[in-house]
Amino acid sequence: MSPDPVLVQRWIRPEVQALTAYHVPDAGQYIKLDAMENPYRWPAELVEQWLDILRTVELNRYPDPGAKALTAQLREAMQVPDGMQVVLGNGSDELIQMLALAVAQPGRVVLSPDPTFVMYRLIAEVAGMRYQSVPLAEDFALDLDATLRAIEQHQPAIVFLAYPNNPTGTLFEAAAVEAILRSAPGLVVVDEAYAPFTDASFMSRLTEFPNLLVLRTVSKMGLAGLRLGLLIGAPEWLGEIDKTRLPYNINVLTQASAQFALEHKAVLDEQATQIRIDRARLFEALNVLPGVHAYPSDANFILFRVPAGRAGELFEKLRDQHVLVKNLAGAGERLRDCLRVTVGRPEENQAFLAALAKALSA
Numbered sequence: 001m002s003p004d005p006v007l008v009q010r011w012i013r014p015e016v017q018a019l020t021a022y023h024v025p026d027a028g029q030y031i032k033l034d035a036m037e038n039p040y041r042w043p044a045e046l047v048e049q050w051l052d053i054l055r056t057v058e059l060n061r062y063p064d065p066g067a068k069a070l071t072a073q074l075r076e077a078m079q080v081p082d083g084m085q086v087v088l089g090n091g092s093d094e095l096i097q098m099l100a101l102a103v104a105q106p107g108r109v110v111l112s113p114d115p116t117f118v119m120y121r122l123i124a125e126v127a128g129m130r131y132q133s134v135p136l137a138e139d140f141a142l143d144l145d146a147t148l149r150a151i152e153q154h155q156p157a158i159v160f161l162a163y164p165n166n167p168t169g170t171l172f173e174a175a176a177v178e179a180i181l182r183s184a185p186g187l188v189v190v191d192e193a194y195a196p197f198t199d200a201s202f203m204s205r206l207t208e209f210p211n212l213l214v215l216r217t218v219s220k221m222g223l224a225g226l227r228l229g230l231l232i233g234a235p236e237w238l239g240e241i242d243k244t245r246l247p248y249n250i251n252v253l254t255q256a257s258a259q260f261a262l263e264h265k266a267v268l269d270e271q272a273t274q275i276r277i278d279r280a281r282l283f284e285a286l287n288v289l290p291g292v293h294a295y296p297s298d299a300n301f302i303l304f305r306v307p308a309g310r311a312g313e314l315f316e317k318l319r320d321q322h323v324l325v326k327n328l329a330g331a332g333e334r335l336r337d338c339l340r341v342t343v344g345r346p347e348e349n350q351a352f353l354a355a356l357a358k359a360l361s362a
């Protein structure tokens, strides 16, 4: 017997019914350049050492609820300033959710530039908050005047700034971020998911701005499968936000694996360096394709514009050639003719470029 749709409609909150679930395509046999994953695996001997550690993990025990050893390693690896508190999440997505849970009240506002990471809106709406976006400038830089006006008008509880931004790859000007930090009445979360691929960061500036929180993740540095993110900021804020965390949110396998990975962080750093080199090559190669305009990126992906009206068709032609990228054509007016490609291994990037050249000329 299936549930009565009337009952579903009666009990599920209207905000939730209005949402469309986050869609993740099936990977299958594709060259997967759609999700900002690090394309490299670990060397075989590292995998063996990791498996030796996993053998010792006690799955019958609850994890350390404070993940103390892992947190200490993360503090060092990510150069967290002394005196700042760290809260871990099951991916930074969970931390965005904890932030929303900690501040949500009817009428409260979450504010971000547009386009940006879609989870800010999704989570704000699930938490029953109002989401306000401010269009980015033509070149995807922050429109500072418009942002400051919107902050004044809407008095947001949280401003989210992805730094560098997803899906544009733009690194906002530090001076604009500083101006937002000074004028925001509530929290400003600088989301540094792409920190491995840029030299810019607000981490060392946490002590300067009392309303600044920095969000990091191990996902884009090569551990997306582990689901581990961290929120960093003053203990006055973090102590409150930590109360919304479920006690054992970082499981034993993630704790053991992340600790092992951080002991071998040099391997991940080398992969990030390689990705940055290949990003520059891919950017140049994209920009010489007829009718293609690639936007400069400080992340491990590149947003590119294709001839008007062809994004959907080119996406499908790439998929027919077993290359999966992200089609942003449905993600708002500004991205109408845009696709986003993650920087893969050199041979994957070549395969993508060849497939795109073929699709363009067809």
Ligand SMILES: *Cc1c(COP(=O)(O)O)cnc(C)c1O
Binding pocket: 036, 090, 091, 092, 093, 094, 117, 162, 165, 166, 191, 193, 216, 217, 218, 219, 224, 227, 228, 229
């Ligand atoms: C990918 C991404 C995240 C998600 O990180 P997880 O730790 O995997 O949940 C957060 N912020 C931005 C801007 C991202 O692009």
